[in-house]
Amino acid sequence: MASVVIVHGIGRQFSGPELLRGPVADAVCDGVKLAGEPVPDAQEVGVAFYGDVFRAQPDKGGTAHGAGEGDEDFERQLALLWWSKAAALDQRNVQPPGDIVGAKARTPKTVKAALRALSMSRFATRLTEPVLFRLLSQLRDYLTDDDTGGQVLARVRDDIGDDTRVVVGHSLGSVIAYEALCAGAGPSVRTFVTLGSPLGIPLVFNRLTPAPRNGIGAWPHDVTRWTNICDPYDVVALQEKLRGLFRTGQKDVREVPLDGDCVSPLKDCKVDNGWRAHDLIRYLTASVTGRAISEGLTS
Template structure:
């Protein structure tokens, strides 16, 4: 089993692996798999790895990859589109007056960027928009980002990946990230892949270059369906289920501001065996629901993972 993370700063891969396994154990127990839940918590149920690539986002003289977007590859304009879709999606489903006021203020600031002169001015406005969004109850109380600049830098990781730029050793940033993820997979053994947020985009593209068996591909909090930035920039086009995938389950939370257009089966073509993503909504407790561990602790997420590992071979690591 391989976990693939999303946006964020530098992290401890071993600690993250333990955290994700514990969350999955909680979900497994909720799904009625008590024995497997205990084994997951002790990391003895199956071979598990955390495919970490966050260090590849670190720019020179930037700490934790939190530098704001760069105009070199049009990242600032792409981030504007990403923020606009996020804000509009939340406004359409908003149920709270305070949340609506914050979103409307952020939208007004973002719309003003269309008249901004110069990339530096646009970047400053985008950071200001992110600072405004930090006032949203879910983000503010969850403490996900300490500043608008950090939030902008982390969200810009999506646009940096899709820019297909930042050459190093003849390989673009997105190529180096996919290479890193693929290095955790073994084509001789079936592998359950669980990908969160930007990690779902990375995994989708990487698996098109993979020939080993993937009995189950799970995406949580995925932005794959984001129309203005992600979906039209995916490779290959039109987006399709990788040939190696036999089952794809996609989960989203109504309060997850990153997972806009969550019904991926409407936006992704089947592979030759007819596999399409199957999307399902979950309802997480707490303030900030985009966190991977919030999803993994759901019975509807963990249950199919445990069953897929079982089917991959009794006692055989999946």
């Protein structure tokens, strides 16, 4: 099993574990090198792949979601939240949602309008409306469909081995990785890294397993260091800081001494990914990500 496991995000249903692993492993090594740390062997980097769970299976009567189909309140609320954030960050390119934010109707037009606006933002460069809709629907399906969520979680748990020391989750992958670690996957994992994570969005946070208690999320069992990294223009990471949501106060949260003080083992960091704010490769090549991964391998 790999020492470092990357859990990918949404939109990988037409990829595969080996196809994805090559560029991901190279990006991990580059990030560590740019951080000035000892570069791991690329073979130490693995990918927990689940994308094909979301691939349509016509021979079994399955169809993929299309933009505007299956429009539920989850998609509408999240799309409007992202739209509002994108408009606030990128006023030159994204028109604000205006009165539509207060609307209660569940209409495909509402979601389509949000996705159209998002497609013009720095967050969604090169992403089309159908791709953005899949981002919404896959996140919803993982959190609300027990069969889909169960399949995905089982895949990821199987790929986090007994000797895995660092788990990195991107986008939806950060949610899956978090729940897998909370469920006991990877007994040797001490370092958790989240990239462009939606974990702090109330629509997501309140649906987590285990369920948060008194507004505080459970701590991944054996993790002693958690680094959360986001680009300020990445609207998926709508709640940029996770430290206040996953913090000391839970009985299973550990505190790591730092310069004689007891501090939260969760550290929030920012990066600049340019005009592809949510891109996995750009997150991985950032030196702050490389340093977090290296610390997990050398500590």
